[in-house]
Amino acid sequence: MKFLRLKPGHGEMVLAEGDVEIVEQERELIEAFRRELDAGMWAAVPTETHDGRREAELVKSFAEVPRDAERVIFFPRAAGGAPGTALF
Amino acid sequence: MLFALGTAALVLTALVWELARPALRAGLARAYARAQRTLLAEASGHVLALDYDPGRERRAEQRARELLRSCVNEREWAMYRDLGFLRVWERSGARYAYLIYPHKPIVAYVPESGALLSEYCVAFPDHSRPYGSARLPDADDVLAKWMALAADERRLIADANMHLPGRQIDPDRVRRDLARLARWERERESLSVTAGNATRAGHPGLGGWGGRGSNNVRAT
Numbered sequence: 118m119k120f121l122r123l124k125p126g127h128g129e130m131v132l133a134e135g136d137v138e139i140v141e142q143e144r145e146l147i148e149a150f151r152r153e154l155d156a157g158m159w160a161a162v163p164t165e166t167h168d169g170r171r172e173a174e175l176v177k178s179f180a181e182v183p184r185d186a187e188r189v190i191f192f193p194r195a196a197g198g199a200p201g202t203a204l205f
Numbered sequence: 206m207l208f209a210l211g212t213a214a215l216v217l218t219a220l221v222w223e224l225a226r227p228a229l230r231a232g233l234a235r236a237y238a239r240a241q242r243t244l245l246a247e248a249s250g251h252v253l254a255l256d257y258d259p260g261r262e263r264r265a266e267q268r269a270r271e272l273l274r275s276c277v278n279e280r281e282w283a284m285y286r287d288l289g290f291l292r293v294w295e296r297s298g299a300r301y302a303y304l305i306y307p308h309k310p311i312v313a314y315v316p317e318s319g320a321l322l323s324e325y326c327v328a329f330p331d332h333s334r335p336y337g338s339a340r341l342p343d344a345d346d347v348l349a350k351w352m353a354l355a356a357d358e359r360r361l362i363a364d365a366n367m368h369l370p371g372r373q374i375d376p377d378r379v380r381r382d383l384a385r386l387a388r389w390e391r392e393r394e395s396l397s398v399t400a401g402n403a404t405r406a407g408h409p410g411l412g413g414w415g416g417r418g419s420n421n422v423r424a425t
Contacts, residue, residue, distance in 0.1 A: 121272070123272075123331075123348070124335055125331050125335055125340050125342070126265055126342075127265050128264070128268025156333075163275075163352070169278075172356075173352035173355040175352070190352065192352070194329070195353055196328055196329070196330060197326060197328075
């Protein structure tokens, strides 16, 4: 399982990588997961349904991450964008 | 003679000064602003790369596009690559759809009539500003919106600032984009039919073009 983080000026960065079946590596993944959520990130798991549909799932804890997920993508929490300048 | 030359030299100097003054003033203002930014950055304790590096941004966008490509289906990727935006259907049915633009509001519209419903202004600011900017690369911004919509449409819409159409994106531009999208889909359909015929005739053809339901029923 790989943890990726979307980053301005860089694109994605690999934060952590490990095998969830190996206790030590799973612990490191859990710590990295918590760190990112504490930093205000959202975590999404890209998924593919049986009929081949591509979707994504937001997860709030490591326990919610499917064991067979290959990637978890962290990205900054959504905020209402700036009200912006009206065109008219 | 000497007096005339001296006068001419004085006039010439005055003219050159008058001509050069605006450029000098602008240059000084730029240098002052740069110094101010550097001081502010140092005062806030951030080590910032303030200079815009087009090479870095281009590489970031390239990475972001590869990641987007690996997350969405082939049809959606082709849509973003060719048109510069993604269309996503609403989760509970297909009564309306969203257009996802990079760093612009999400636009909701009715596919049947083309009526624009609203703009949802949402951003994913990275306050750590790793390279002096809080803005994700374009394709990452689109991916973040796509993931958030796919995973929890209601939550994203609730977090967004909602406006009437035309607040930030020109409605004429959106209509043009919808027309481009319709044209793009027709071209893909015809290519798909051609490829199907070629395959049936024993030729390798183009294969792999996804129809509306080929890979992601809801998403395009």
